[in-house]
């Protein structure tokens with residue numbers, strides 16, 4: 001007989017807020033079962049397929065028996081390939097500082113576990129990627145939220161850190177560019193916050209999962225400023241490999257050996273055949289595909305933003321990269337959750353309420369992921385316009 005009774009679960013489970021977008025996802029599923037054409041702009045993953053050469057390499061790897069544990073740091077050829085990729089961008093990151101991880105998620109968990117003691121706090125921008133607080137809680141630490149707004153691209157500033165940080169704030173996490181805004185940390189602030197971390201003996205983690213999906217040629221990796229911090233990378237978004245669960249962590253020299261030891265204990269290794277397959281990411285065809293997709297995302301951004309503005313949506317600033325736009329709908333609706341639920345029910349357009357990313361912002365923000373081709377985006381805009389104005 002199945003029973004739902006058991007010992008009390010860990011307190012941290014009680015603090016996990018629901019994903020409000022799941023209500024949108026639920027309605028979308030129901031509508032699709034009824035044959036409604038749903039336009040998905042809610043999911044945080046690219047709509048492009050994984051490059052054919054990566055898939056071929058995975059099949060070869062599986063047939064060749066590459067199904068066992070690998071070196072805990074990741075296979076050497078993949079770490080070398082990443083190191084060479086950084087070299088091609090003018091950055092000198094030796095492969096022995098690169099740890100292959102189970103997605104950026106594995107990299108974030110590893111970085112927090114390596115840097116932050118139970119009882120310490122992590123300085124984090126609000127709004128943020130909603131999984132980040134969970135990684136922090138998993139290592140027994142707390143989040144110290146730094147409220148941000150449109151005036152600073154929803155990124156924290158040195159002035160705020162100086163004013164708010166206390167001795168128990170041991171780590172700062174930045175996302176460059178960020179989810180849900182697609183906005184990067186301005187170069188000067190990045191330099192200043194990096195120096196502040198060094199001078200005050202705090203760890204810095206920069207999530208650069210969207211850095212290669214940047215539309216601004218001047219936007220560089222934080223590693224061009226300093227290599228004294230942790231940088232989280234991923235094959236998920238730029239290489240369209242969300243389901244392969246593969247990422248990497250660039251570890252600062254002072255933490256390499258200890259962090260790699262911890263990675264071995266936490267994960268043993270990242271999926272072996274996915275690591276073999278990812279070698280093909282750095283070949284001509286895959287890099288060409290990835291670049292084509294990046295440029296397509298830029299075109300979609302440029303198509304979407306003026307049209308959203310013309311419809312009365314307020315866009316804080318043009319996103320620097322990724323595939324999200326964070327939009328203030330206060331001139332149109334006062335409750336984004338209700339707006340998203342009604343929009344999906346009446347039009348079949350699925351978007352994400354902003355409260356999934358922030359508890360402090362007014363509930364009038366939404367995130368639109370432009371993870372659909374241009375014709376579908378235009379169709380979504382048309383349906384939204386009819387919903388708002390008819």
Ligand SMILES: Cc1ncc(COP(=O)(O)O)c(C=O)c1O
Pocket residue numbers: 044102103104105106129175178179207209233234235236242246247
């Ligand atoms: C900012 C940010 N960091 C990390 C992740 C996790 O990515 P991965 O699929 O590589 O684990 C995501 C996924 O959406 C994200 O938006």
